[in-house]
Each structure stands twice: as C-alpha cells, then as structure tokens.
Amino acid sequence: MTLKRIAFVQELLKFMGLEGRLHLEWISSAEAQKYVDVVTKFTEKIRNMGPNPLRAINEMKKAG
Amino acid sequence: MDMVKAAKELLLQDRVDIFLGYHKLDGHQIPHGFTKARVADLDQLEISLNRYPLEKIACDLAQKDPTLKIGILARDCSQRALNLLYTWDQLNPENIETLTVNCCPSSLSTHGDCSYLKPKTTGEYKKAHGIDYNDSPKDFMAEHDSQDRLSRWMYEFQKCIKCYGCRNVCPVCFCKECSLEHPNLVEPGVLPAEVPIFHLIRATHMAGRCIDCGLCEDACPAHIPLRMLYREVNDAVSDIFGYVPGDHIEKSPFSIIGKTVELTPAPMDV
Numbered sequence: 424m425t426l427k428r429i430a431f432v433q434e435l436l437k438f439m440g441l442e443g444r445l446h447l448e449w450i451s452s453a454e455a456q457k458y459v460d461v462v463t464k465f466t467e468k469i470r471n472m473g474p475n476p477l478r479a480i481n482e483m484k485k486a487g
Numbered sequence: 488m489d490m491v492k493a494a495k496e497l498l499l500q501d502r503v504d505i506f507l508g509y510h511k512l513d514g515h516q517i518p519h520g521f522t523k524a525r526v527a528d529l530d531q532l533e534i535s536l537n538r539y540p541l542e543k544i545a546c547d548l549a550q551k552d553p554t555l556k557i558g559i560l561a562r563d564c565s566q567r568a569l570n571l572l573y574t575w576d577q578l579n580p581e582n583i584e585t586l587t588v589n590c591c592p593s594s595l596s597t598h599g600d601c602s603y604l605k606p607k608t609t610g611e612y613k614k615a616h617g618i619d620y621n622d623s624p625k626d627f628m629a630e631h632d633s634q635d636r637l638s639r640w641m642y643e644f645q646k647c648i649k650c651y652g653c654r655n656v657c658p659v660c661f662c663k664e665c666s667l668e669h670p671n672l673v674e675p676g677v678l679p680a681e682v683p684i685f686h687l688i689r690a691t692h693m694a695g696r697c698i699d700c701g702l703c704e705d706a707c708p709a710h711i712p713l714r715m716l717y718r719e720v721n722d723a724v725s726d727i728f729g730y731v732p733g734d735h736i737e738k739s740p741f742s743i744i745g746k747t748v749e750l751t752p753a754p755m756d757v
Contacts, residue, residue, distance in 0.1 A: 434723035440637030
C-alpha cells in the first residue's frame with residue numbers, strides 16, 4: 424500500500440515541479456549501515472537541491 | 488419528446504419512485520425530482536447543455552431511504568459516476584434506472600447536450616503565467632521545466648477562494664468526513680487557503696476516483712484548471728496501475744491491500 428501511494432505521490436509532485444524530495448526505502452532494523460548510507464545520501468541530495476521553494480512562496484504571502 | 492414519454496413511463500409503471508432531471512425555475516435550469524403524484528410536471532423537463540451532479544442527489548436520497556427507486560437523466564459522465572458509486576457501495580444498482588441523453592455528438596447524431604461542448608477559452612495572461620485549460624498533462628510536462636511548472640501551478644492555486652465548490656459539486660465526493668475540513672490539515676477560517684496543500688489533498692483523493700466529468704472546473708469561480716490536474720492524477724493511476732475509474736465495477740488500487748501490480752521503490756537519483 425505504501426509503495427503504491429508513494430509511487431503515485433512522486434508522480435504528482437513531479438507534475439507540480441517538486442520532484443526528488445520524496446524517497447522510499449525499505450530498511451530492516453538489522454541494516455544499520457544501509458540506514459546510514461540512505462539517510463546520508465538523501466540529506467546530501469536535498470542540501471544540494473536547496474530549500475523547498477514553497478516555503479519562500481508561503482512566507483512571502485504571510486508577509487503580504 | 489421521447490425523453491418525457493420514457494420518464495413518464497418509468498414513473499407510471501412504478502419502476503422508479505422519483506425521477507431526477509432538470510426544470511426551469513426563474514429562468515435557470517436546476518435539478519428537480521419528478522414524482523408520480525405530479526407526473527404532468529414532466530412536460531417541463533428540460534434537457535440542455537447545463538449539468539449538475541444528479542448522482543450526488545441520488546446518493547443523498549438513498550442515504551435517507553435506501554429502498555427508494557431512483558430514475559436519473561444520465562450522460563456518459565453520469566454513467567461513469569454511477570459505476571464508481573456502485574463500486575463504493577454508495578448506491579445500489581438495482582434501485583437505479585437511467586435515461587441516457589446524447590452528450591457526445593457523432594456523425595450518426597450531431598446533436599449533443601453537455602456544457603463541455605462549448606470549448607473553454609484561455610486568456611492570454613493565463614496562457615503566459617498560468618495553465619491552459621485545454622492543455623493535456625503530457626504536453627504540459629513536456630513543454631515546461633519543473634521550476635516553470637511549479638510557478639504556473641502556484642499562480643493558479645493562489646487564486647483559490649476556498650469556497651469548496653469543487654468538492655461540493657463533485658459527484659464522487661461522498662465521504663462523511665472530509666480531509667479538507669480537518670483542522671490539522673487545512674487551517675479553518677484562514678484565507679487564502681494554504682497552497683498547494685489544499686489542492687494536493689484533493690488531487691490525491693481524486694486518484695482512482697475522478698471520472699473526468701469536469702464539473703469542478705465548471706464550478707470553480709477562480710478558474711483553476713482542476714480538470715487538467717485530475718486528468719494528470721488519473722493518468723498516473725492508469726499508467727502505474729492500469730486502473731480507470733468508473734470504467735467498470737472494480738475497486739481502486741489504493742483501496743486494495745496487497746499487490747495489484749508489481750512495483751519496486753524508485754531509486755534515488757542524485
């Protein structure tokens with residue numbers, strides 16, 4: 424179910440121009456190294472992408 | 488008129504208790520329930536381009552009295568909506584009779600009755616900064632890069648006056664509790680609606696549900712191209728899961744636990 428929903432939401436976000444900010448990975452509690460690798464890789468990826476553009480838009484709106 | 492005769496027959500032969508169609512009130516065509524007691528009213532039955540979600544009215548009636556037999560003036564989109572409502576057990580197909588109007592003109596019958604037959608025109612400013620009503624989701628993806636797509640959708644969504652018209656008119660929105668009214672998701676009393684969350688919640692819920700009738704787009708006072716958004720949503724559902732809502736009586740992949748299709752998580756591309 425999760426896989427189905429995430430696959431769909433990834434498509435939707437891509438259509439909206441917000442792709443790449445959602446990732447799904449299965450990690451067992453015995454796979455500590457995999458967990459570290461995935462989180463590090465994703466953090467790096469997000470950092471390179473920069474802040475979510477929506478935040479700027481919503482803050483601008485609040486400021487009027 | 489044949490339709491009037493057919494509707495009268497349905498009522499007089501007790502095949503339906505109420506027939507949902509349209510009549511004219513103060514110059515406006517609005518939905519009306521015709522009954523056997525006042526069968527002569529059917530002479531005022533109006534069939535025009537105007538559309539309302541009659542299926543939704545049928546749902547409300549069925550909730551009050553599940554045994555009520557309902558006749559509906561139906562278009563192609565109504566048929567899809569009914570299929571979907573049968574699938575989700577909102578209506579019992581045994582209690583529904585439809586009279587089909589010709590909504591899509593063809594070479595065999597050139598006349599059609601649907602508000603969608605009047606093509607929507609998109610203004611120049613909207614074309615330049617927003618989204619063309621008549622654009623297909625695939626073309627839109629191909630023509631604009633992700634930054635451009637985001638800014639165009641944000642232009643459209645920011646116009647939202649949070650009237651809930653899209654939800655209220657939607658024939659397949661039947662949930663008693665609506666996420667759009669959940670205070671943790673959509674802050675009540677705040678205008679404008681938080682974008683794009685409000686619209687994405689609805690878009691997500693339209694996945695595997697939207698029957699592409701276009702009533703939301705007709706109803707939207709802010710001219711947000713909702714039909715095109717939900718088309719994309721359903722394109723995704725049909726591309727990934729091969730499911731087309733309202734096509735036949737089959738539940739959407741999002742309501743079935745377990746495998747409906749072989750999927751693997753998308754790899755992280757850096």
